[in-house]
Amino acid sequence: MSNFAAVRHDSLVRYLARHVTGEVRFDDTSRRLYATDASHYQIPPLGVVIPKTEEDVLVAVQIAADLSVPITARGGGTSLSGQSIGPGIVLDCSKYLNRVGEIDAANRTVRVQPGVVLDQLNRELAPHNLFFGPDVATASRATIGGMIGNNSAGSRSIRYGKTIDHVRSLSAILSDGTRTTFGPLTATEKQRKLERRDREGDIYRTVERVVTTNADEIDRRFPKIVRRVSGYNLADVKPNTLVPLIVGSEGTLAVVSSAELSLVPKPVHRGLLVPQFDSLRAALDALAVCLEFKPSAVELMDELLLNLARQQRSLKHAMGAIHGTPAAVLMVEFITDTASEAAALVEKLSAKLRGAKGLTVAVTANDPQLRDPLWNLRSAAVPLLYGMAGDGKPITFCEDTAVSPEKLPEFATRFREIFHKHGTDGTFYGHASVGCLHIRPVLNLHDPGDVVRMRAIMTDVTDLVLEFGGSLSGEHGDGLVRSEWNRKMFGDAIYDGFRDIKRAFDPTNVLNPGKVVNGPAMEENLRFTPGHTVAEPPTVFNYEKQGGFFRSIELCNGAGVCRKTQGGSMCPSYRATMDERDSTRGRANALRLALSAERGVRNAEVKTESFPPHAAIRASHSALEERWVADVMDLCLSCKACKAECPSNVDVAKLKAEWQQAYYRRRPRPVGHLMLKNIDWLSPLASQVAGPLNWFGRRSLIRRVMQWSTGFDRRRSLPEFHRQHFRRWFSKRSPLAARRSVVLLDDCFTTYQEPHIGRAAVEVLEKAGYSVQLANVCCGRAMISKGFLTAAQGLAERGIAKLIAAADAGVPILGLEPSCVLTLADEWPELVPGDAAKRVAASAFLIESWLANEIAEKKCELLVRAKTSKALFHGHCHQKALVGVGGTQAALKLVPDLAVTTLDAGCCGMAGAFGYEEEHYDLSVKIAGLQLLPALAADPAAAVIATGTSCRHQIRDLTGRHAVHPIELFTG
Template structure:
């Protein structure tokens, strides 16, 4: 394409901004963020467009065509083959074009825009007991437009087929900017349209002629298997012409945005199954698992998925999935997940049991675990969906690479094919990770390679050449669902032969005469080893970091763990990523931040690049919630990386006042506490609020936490212990800065409960855990703080005494950041001793180590967990503590982040986003339960709930303390409602 100067780039941007209502971004940050997707490739575009309407797409295509600039449509950016990156303009439809326009439950159809996410679509269909059949593993962020471009299929394709089987009509923009509507037509209608003297008419004429001329070769060269998405769907058009029911929409599905750009689609829907169940057979070898697939298929399952030992081992180390691994017995080398669905639970359970009995005694079977309860079944299914990004969590530069990961053959030939595939890999000196859709003969096999090594790049090409030979031998397809893209398009002539390949080129020319729609995909592709994200050219810089990165084998590799899978773009379930959920903007995703850091450290001047405006803007809205540490399948910990980034960019440079105030919070609280009446009065005065906003950036709309002269430590020094204290043992209570000075009532409640349970309470008396300083990246200062306090604290817990915390962010700092700032025996001992007080106490009661007499409370309460708590230890312990209260009905909210995030929600530049995040799920959830008590372990969460919902949220130990049976009372009478 034309080598654009900055002047011509600016001219293109000006033209686009003049004619589009959507966003036009040609800044360096946007160009770099959109240079990658979930593939191994990287191509920086000229700019990015975020259209707001079909008219925007029309204008964008017309303007780019006039200036001879390629345009690449993009959805969630989850392409594994490089389909959604390109050298011209990237058209991101995910932010604004994401509406479900209409649902017709009678006809079982729906009209959608291309940016609708699959999970969101199915949520909209749920009230009608309908769903969209294809279910891909990236359903939480995959856009329907991308699924159509890719002809996606997913786990249940043995029942529902591929996306092409559910597309009824497509509204599109053609390469010249004209609009067209494609659906099934009769032969007469096809001929009528072919008479038009327009681009659309020419398409009908030429495609009809191409298919008729090449019909026999198409039938000979296209594999007749369940899963084939490579090339253009000329076989479907040929079959349709024979059946007098054909439409060009069938050609567009799977065309990867190379023929037209979809603006709207009419999709067919299916009935939602009333019951589902899983059987999880486990095997001593992958070969044994493959041999068992045929027996599984006899029982008509809706899916048969396979996972090998690589995936299972990495799952065991994933914080969010670790609990799920309890269903896996021992250390199998492979497991199958056989799913059944039906109209009745008993029917499904019977089929699961019949298969379980059928597999008894099968060679290599080590266990067979039914999973019928949704609480067990659904996490197991999620484990399979996490496959590819989990694999990228492998330590070191040798990773499972996506380039021959999508081969498909007939299911009955799969065991032999897999054995031959593994032989091929071993012949080339490597192995691979094997998982995928055994039910339809499509396995995702990822050879282990280091693409930073030129020898491995050459080896990758040799493996691909051998695998294409193997696939042809077995009558299969090089792609069963992931498409061609940059990874496989080069091989299409070999796979389909020169005649059919030339037909592909003619189809491309008919739709797109100038070759500007996503060029280089399917036909006329570059070599598969070009445009690599990592390659011999890649030279990242190791920087003088403070955190320990031994688990990831260095800071650089910690950054590189992001493979672009886009799990951080989900908008429901869990917490990751709060800022993206509020803005739906790529730069505000975990992926965007990890990408920005990787691009910065691989530049010629990494520190200068890290200090640049585009990198600062990308990190600015990170709340450091730690959700990505647990929920990112690759375990990318952006909270840790942001803290390191802040430390690096401010080395030898002055800090903003807001940073200094946040880090100095312990000292400010301690000095201000004696004057709390005056301080509390002053901070509510409008002139001071205005001054704080102007000088320190604290938004005047945000209330400030009150100080208490009678702070917790002062009260504790004077209080008389309960008569039961010390009867069982001793605990150290972490008197964090927030509990001590801002909410001493929480500390008093904790002491009452712990002493009544029989424990003598001592305070840790730490100056500070370092949490406020960490939030602004004062890593060296925090490390000194840890090193000065850890030895004495470690001695106090050497006898097994636990450290119990009330504020999750502070307590979990001891077990998380302390271990990575100052690793060593003292800190490890402290981390092992650190527990959240409520969860620890619940466990002691449940295991019979202590008793706690509590009055009944016939009331409902909702529990909102702290983000750090949810990421690192979960809220199960807190819920268990609340359920110690007889009669208390506890509901754990799944509403993500509250949006406060410590100092983040106080800052003027972040206040509006903080409020928006709370409004996504938390505030509506609270509004729906006006009569329920609200419980939140985190002080930031309680503050946000008070400010925005006008309701008091209680600490869980306050709830327990209020229900303690008074001393001397032997009968338990219900207490009044807790408000």
């Protein structure tokens, strides 16, 4: 690095830090995490600015302009085309600039900041019966700023159009750092703009010249279809506003600081018909009939997507409307004012389709219980496809074409012929209603031959799109993958007009360079070097199903489902910090980058020669042992929500345990870790001196000493031990003789800290007619949570040896603590691969779920008396992720006259030892305060039920309320 470059770099950082009130991050970790989005590209930036105010955005652009540093505005980082990464400053508005302004319900408008997430906006609009029309599949994390940059649409664009149709005005910052507003102008106002002798005047004059001079060519070259988002929107520019030009410009013309949006009435009733076909062509041939009835959406899903959904734990339930194994299905939706109207349209279309060629069945799915999960499955398509095991994936590069709907059947047939010509096939799904299908060939971009094949396929596809009068991008934009093809798609005259407009707006090429015009070759800047093999580190868990440790990491494509802030539990720490490094995606990226070589950018259009090389991130020697990886992994609660809620099944809890095993290979362990590792033999010792130990544990001074010596925060109450623990109680009683028996997993927490729950379980089981024997094994949950995997493996081996006889005899192994019994089902088979572990896993159940099933099958009877009339139920994260809360809900329904509300309140934040640790206590409390504590406070008179010991501890510490285990309701 030259001295001059270092001085310039230091000046940039210093200026930003001095004048930006938000966060200025030029550390290597931040640069790594912002080097990727949901595309298959990677460009490490110089640094990241996270503005707190709109003034921060202005200042950041001004400083970048003064120093000629590229700046890329980023939303949720969900771009599939690489729009949201760049080599200069990445501007992330999602953390702080997410305020929804005043809602004008009468005029159906609202002003928002660019970091507002679509689902967040629609939640705030719901009381006014309004919403923002474009409904992208990434609504849980896509920001309005990103949607404006991309001109996003969604499944219902046949009814609501694209973002361009709903933006009234924009507050923006030009590349020279000046503020301006783009919106409707009177003739006089426009004339004044044209007469200005500054950047803004140049813009208006250039746009008018380009649009006027090329009017005939624009009319000829821009497709006459709804879904068209390639290039700059010259065909949509109106005489009195440039808003349509800014929308869809991918941040290359201006940086949006706020937007005024038009709103539409919220749908009242929805009907859905799901016709299913024995071939893709048959489904597309039926499209014309569907469109006759003016639906609000017609979505297509093919066989590959449906088969992957069947294998995905959180999407299996979404398949209720799918009969058999169709080759393709359509989802035809109607939005109406009355339910009867919607039902009538569904029935009329069903009748019209009867006898259609290739139709196997048409299922009515008007019931939200059947309809909504299927719609969620369609929204999960991208990460679901990237969850395919192995290196071959349905790759995003030609997936975004759009043609007129009547041409779609023949177009798709010809498209598949191109795949076959190049020795592959792919998946077909998407917005059939507007002729925009996501068609992805299966390729392995680690293979240099497949990278060559990618370009060859794209060459043929662009020819096909031109032949059919379509658009190369109908939704995802140009970015790094399609910008180089814009000259071919639009012709020299239009492309030169694009370049003129870019120069007028951004003469120094600092705004998101290399997108829309002057783009690099589509093979440049790939996440991985083709032909380069990443060495697999030694592991303890088995990763055979995923094809290895590295491939299990690569299941994450960056779609960002983990950045949602409502519904489910993923990802607790991200919800609390809103920080990219604390997302599931951030952690997967950290592991991937640590194991793979970090590379630079080969983009001749980007000029940063006077700064240090933007790829100069230190290489890894002992990849998983580097401190920066620890910083990223630190706030993972190992809640396992990602294993279920990420459609790609990225199991970061498992990856974190493996990383910890490697990280501490040559490092001393904290005392707190060692205590957790040995909880199975420390707990019996503690119970021997339970009285004095509990007394000392309540003393403030002792807690301070504990914090200093073990790292357990003094503000956290310590668990209380019992001399008359569960195993001791059990050993002194006379067992019930019964024809049927069960094994009860006497976990360390129940046995020594909550023995009353174990006693309740025995009482209930015996009352139901079962004899009980104790497992007397430790599952190793605490060991696994801190990465003591070899020790946990030994425990699992011994546990399997003890329990295999019961499993083979058909005796169920019942657990009270979800994290423990589900360790048998989830981790043991991957710690000790083999049939024995699988048989034990198949015999392990949550006690209340198993009991509810036995009663439902009339294998036993249980008379229960209600102890309360109203209760709130909070499920343990591992339970929600691995088996769901349905079994517990079924059990609670057996309690007469008990009204139970199941909370969808995310994670409690305790996560075993996580909430005890000094460095994590505050975050633990913050996570609980996001949803769980408000939900409990809203109903202070209700009893509280929680399956997890950590959850009960957190609730007691933070609310003073005593939560009970479900089995306690069945006693007495």
